[in-house]
Amino acid sequence: MDIRLDNISHSYDDFDVMRDISLDIPSGQIVCIVGPSGCGKSTLLRFIGGLERPASGRVLQLGAPPAGCLNPLTYIFQDFALLPWRSVAGNVSLVLEDHGIKGADTRRIIDDVLARTKLTDFAKALPKQLSGGMKQRVAIARALAVNPAVMLMDEPLSALDSQTRELLMDDLVDLWTRQPFTAVYVTHNLAEAVRLGHRVVVLSRRPGQIREVVEIDKPLAQREFGDADLDAYQKHLWHLMRDEARAADAELINV
Amino acid sequence: MSEAAKEKAVAFRGGGFAPRPRRWVGFAVFLGLILVAEWGTRAGWISALTLPKPSDVLATFRELYQSGLLFKHLGPSLSRLVVGAAIGASIGISVGILIGLSSYIRSGLVPLVAALFPIPKIALLPLFVIWFGIGEGSKYALIAFGTFTPTVVATYGAVDNVDRTLIRMGQSFGLTWFSIVRKIVLPGAMPGILSGLRISLAIAIILLVAAEMLGAEYGIGAYILQAGSLYDLERLFAGVVILSLLGVLVSALIGVIERRLLDWRT
Ligand SMILES: Nc1ncnc2c1ncn2[C@@H]1O[C@H](COP(=O)(O)OP(=O)(O)O)[C@@H](O)[C@H]1O
Ligand SMILES: [Mg+2]
Numbered sequence: 001m002d003i004r005l006d007n008i009s010h011s012y013d014d015f016d017v018m019r020d021i022s023l024d025i026p027s028g029q030i031v032c033i034v035g036p037s038g039c040g041k042s043t044l045l046r047f048i049g050g051l052e053r054p055a056s057g058r059v060l061q062l063g064a065p066p067a068g069c070l071n072p073l074t075y076i077f078q079d080f081a082l083l084p085w086r087s088v089a090g091n092v093s094l095v096l097e098d099h100g101i102k103g104a105d106t107r108r109i110i111d112d113v114l115a116r117t118k119l120t121d122f123a124k125a126l127p128k129q130l131s132g133g134m135k136q137r138v139a140i141a142r143a144l145a146v147n148p149a150v151m152l153m154d155e156p157l158s159a160l161d162s163q164t165r166e167l168l169m170d171d172l173v174d175l176w177t178r179q180p181f182t183a184v185y186v187t188h189n190l191a192e193a194v195r196l197g198h199r200v201v202v203l204s205r206r207p208g209q210i211r212e213v214v215e216i217d218k219p220l221a222q223r224e225f226g227d228a229d230l231d232a233y234q235k236h237l238w239h240l241m242r243d244e245a246r247a248a249d250a251e252l253i254n255v
Numbered sequence: 256m257s258e259a260a261k262e263k264a265v266a267f268r269g270g271g272f273a274p275r276p277r278r279w280v281g282f283a284v285f286l287g288l289i290l291v292a293e294w295g296t297r298a299g300w301i302s303a304l305t306l307p308k309p310s311d312v313l314a315t316f317r318e319l320y321q322s323g324l325l326f327k328h329l330g331p332s333l334s335r336l337v338v339g340a341a342i343g344a345s346i347g348i349s350v351g352i353l354i355g356l357s358s359y360i361r362s363g364l365v366p367l368v369a370a371l372f373p374i375p376k377i378a379l380l381p382l383f384v385i386w387f388g389i390g391e392g393s394k395y396a397l398i399a400f401g402t403f404t405p406t407v408v409a410t411y412g413a414v415d416n417v418d419r420t421l422i423r424m425g426q427s428f429g430l431t432w433f434s435i436v437r438k439i440v441l442p443g444a445m446p447g448i449l450s451g452l453r454i455s456l457a458i459a460i461i462l463l464v465a466a467e468m469l470g471a472e473y474g475i476g477a478y479i480l481q482a483g484s485l486y487d488l489e490r491l492f493a494g495v496v497i498l499s500l501l502g503v504l505v506s507a508l509i510g511v512i513e514r515r516l517l518d519w520r521t
Contacts, residue, residue, distance in 0.1 A: 049427055071429050081424035085442045085519040094438060095428040128521045146428065 001063045001072065001149040001182070002027050003048060008057030009207075010043060016207035017043055021057070023201060023210065025150065028180045030220075032193040034237065035203030036248035041186040042154050044208070048184060049073045049152045065149040070099045074148035078155040080135040082127045082142075088114070089123040092142045099146070113141040116175065133164035137171065144175075151183040157192060166225060169195050177221045190237045194230040195223055202240045205248035212240055307488040312496065315489040329497070332463055332475040335391065336501075339398025339466075340459040347403045347455070348448060351410020352440065361411070368407050376401040377465040384469060394466035401462040402455045409451020410444060417443035446520065449513050456505045460498055475501075 003025040010017045018040040025031050025048075033041050046052040047059055050073060065072040075081075082091050092110045101109065114120045117137040127135055136156060143151055157165045169192065175181070187193055193200045200214040216233055223230055289309050295301035296308040319325045353360045354368075376397055383393040383400075417440055425435040467476030475497050482490035 051423060051427060071427075073427075075424065075427040077420060077424060079420060081420050083421060083439065083442070084521075085517075095430070097438075098428075098430050098434050126519050128519060142428075 001061055001065045003150055003182075003184075004060040004062055005044075005048070006058045006060060008044070008047060008054045008059070010040070010047070010055045011207075018203075018206075018208035021208065021210055023213075025182065025184055027063075027149075027182045029198040030176065030181075030183045030185055030196050032185045032187060032197030032200045033203060034187060034190060034193050034200060034241065035208060036205045036241065036245040037188060038248060038251075039203045039206050039244075040208035041188075041203065045075075045152050045154050045184060045186050048150075049075055066147075069147045069149050070101075071095065071146035072149040074143045074146055074151055076136075076139050076143050076151060076153040076156045078158050080127075080132075080139045080159070082135055082138055084127050087124050087126055088119060088130070088138050088141075091127070091138055092145050095142055095146050109145050113144045116144060116178075117141040117171070131164070132160045133168055136160065136168060140172075140175075149182060151181055153183055153185045155187055155189075156185070158187070158189065165189075165192070172196060173220045173223070190234045190241070191230075193237065194233045196220070200233075200237060202237060205244045205251065211244070304488075307492050311489045312492045315493045316496065319493060328473050328475050328478045331471070331473050332467070335394050335398060335466060335474065336459055336463055338391075339395045339462075340402045340456055342395060343399035343402025343459070344406050344452060344455060346399070347406025348410050350403075351407045351448075352414055352436065352444070354407065354411040355414025355417075355444070356436070356440070364407075365411075368404060372404045372408065376462060380465065380469060389470040393469070394471070397466045398459050398462050402459045405455045405458060406448075406451055409454070410448050413444035413447025413451070414440060416447060446513075446517055449509055449517070453506060453509050456509070457502055460502055460505070464498070 005021055005023040005025075008021040009019050021044065023031075033044065035041055043052065047054045050059075061072070083094060086094060089110050092113060093106055096106050096109060110123070111120070114123055117140055119134065119137055119141055122130065122134065127138070130138065136159075139156075157168055160168065173196070185192075185196055194216060197216060198220075200216065202211045202214065203209065204211045214233060214237060216230075218227075218229055292301065292306055293309045296303065296306060316325075319328075350364065354364050355361070379400070380393070380397060383396045387393040387396045421439050421443060422435060425439050430438070463474070464476035464479060467474040468480060471477040475494055479491055479494035479498075482488075482494060
């Protein structure tokens with residue numbers, strides 16, 4: 001299942017947030033969206049996931065989601081959004097309960113996704129007992145449990161320290177290598193974008209417009225921390241973004 | 256002057272502002288007050304008309320227990336309290352959640368609840384008698400009504416404070432409205448609901464006495480009112496002590512529920 005954004009524009013009251021965004025998200029690829037803060041990245045992701053409606057333009061699903069897919073468009077949130085009163089396994093089972101999956105099936109799915117995210121030993125732990133990185137792995141496990149067609153990730157690693165971020169990026173690459181998934185990955189961190197993105201979409205400052213789409217051909221599994229090729233891409237992205245970011249920063253002060 | 260001569264430990268200034276439970280202090284305060292009252296009444300600097308002797312109150316209490324009258328009074332009172340408070344709290348929680356979730360219900364009911372809250376429920380007792388009869392019905396209604404309003408206010412405040420990103424999360428995984436309410440909103444609002452219940456249930460105990468003012472032969476409230484009309488201070492105090500104990504018990508019960516239900520809080 002692919003996603004197509006068709007000429008999306010949006011404004012809150014008379015305040016333009018984004019303008020004429022058209023983009024294809026092909027199945028099996030990770031598309032990163034970068035841009036200065038306030039340029040509408042989170043808003044765009046909410047449109048894709050159907051949590052909000054754009055003022056004009058359409059979000060289209062091309063083709064049917066694969067069989068066994070319980071929740072085609074699935075989010076991973078920056079602040080994890082785990083229910084603090086449920087254990088790790090309980091948080092995963094939450095999203096299965098409403099889809100009529102019961103008993104042994106639930107167990108099997110939970111065991112599988114916890115194993116894939118290396119959380120098997122923590123099934124009974126409460127979120128307050130987990131580190132930030134583990135909480136985000138629980139959120140990833142929960143997303144995998146519904147077998148999504150497209151994962152929508154809104155700065156999933158931004159709340160974590162840089163070492164944990166590196167570890168989780170490796171985990172995401174592993175997950176993708178074993179079983180490629182489709183994802184829209186919003187971030188303001190260019191290192192994350194060049195490490196995880198097959199394509200990196202650069203948005204301008206508010207009102208957000210697509211400035212450039214950068215394709216990165218190198219296979220995910222071969223990209224490494226401090227990779228020279230990636231550095232070149234990252235530099236290029238930074239040149240694209242620097243003036244926008246500076247202007248966006250100055251703008252916020254005037255609000 | 257050498258550097259070493261000037262060395263001085265940094266003064267600690269980070270203490271306080273973090274109350275911790277110290278169980279025995281509560282008992283000590285009670286015990287101290289009772290002992291002072293006992294001493295005063297025995298020594299005579301508190302006259303017998305000002306305050307009954309605590310030991311006499313205890314004796315009255317023992318008598319009440321031995322004659323079996325204690326349970327005759329306690330039974331009906333407890334059942335009024337439990338039934339009335341259960342009705343009031345459960346309707347209050349349901350209405351509070353609806354107010355917390357629906358714009359129309361909120362706009363419609365919040366002013367109404369604000370109008371009902373300050374009415375002294377005791378003033379409505381005659382009305383309840385007409386509506387529900389002189390029997391148990393009017394007593395349940397009075398207690399339920401008195402518990403209802405503070406529960407509603409506490410509940411919708413608690414629902415407002417539920418983390419919106421959790422609700423968004425539920426929606427993004429396609430949970431049904433009912434699932435979101437039951438699995439996300441209700442547990443998320445539980446801390447606020449329980450602290451509201453502490454207040455609501457104390458109000459229910461206050462209203463118990465009012466409810467038993469009319470046509471109750473047995474009940475702690477009836478017992479206190481009888482004693483009061485006879486200026487029998489020992490019995491009056493014995494009754495008041497029972498109400499206080501009931502209050503402490505209810506508060507402890509909610510404490511237990513909080514510890515069991517809310518152990519997920521950091
Ligand atoms: N619900 C809303 N109402 C009004 N303004 C909003 C709302 N959501 C976002 N905005 C504004 O839209 C702009 C884009 O927000 P957002 O998508 O969160 O940006 P980003 O995620 O790129 O930092 C910001 O200026 C923000 O203040
Ligand atoms: Mg954002």
